[in-house]
Amino acid sequence: SQQGEEDPQALSIQEGENATMNCSYKTSINNLQWYRQNSGRGLVHLILIRSNEREKHSGRLRVTLDTSKKSSSLLITASRAADTASYFCATDTGRRALTFGSGTRLQVQP
């Protein structure tokens, strides 16, 4: 079964708006990572947050982590058409292999 589940499954917004997607997971983690996938291509790493961190920023990305609720959120501010992609959370539970969620498909309308 999937370790992580993203919510919503699909999101459609206008350019300039913010996009928020959420991830829930089941077991203890070392870190949680977010990846982007463009149209069936390989995944690209976006940001990593460690289990002892609560919030992290990278450019237009902000990720939060709540280990008590086993959840994370990814915020993309001032979205652009080029942000259209699928976004996945991935957890590192210490076994040195990432476990991925089911993904959120983001559509940014120009």
Place this chain on the structure above:
Amino acid sequence: NAGVTQTPKFQVLKTGQSMTLQCAQDMNHEYMSWYRQDPGMGLRLIHYSVGAGITDQGEVPNGYNVSRSTTEDFPLRLLSAAPSQTSVYFCASWSSLFPEAFFGQGTRLTVV
């Protein structure tokens, strides 16, 4: 510096045939993994390796074998292809020092 290279990019197999998907990385990463992605879904872990000579099963290992004789290469073997193995396969690698995974471009496999 090519990163993670997967070959072939596309493959059509007949049921019962065997084949090997190749994965090579040139970043000296210890960790490598194989995933499959079915339409509209996330990635499911097939097998992974924490170093040369060490492999372990993921969530969906049945029907697949792996070996890791060198740090660079991590081939995935389909023993007897089945239509249920139609999927896109991704190989990934990363290091313990910088735990962000690098992915290959994928192999799109169709079993008829």
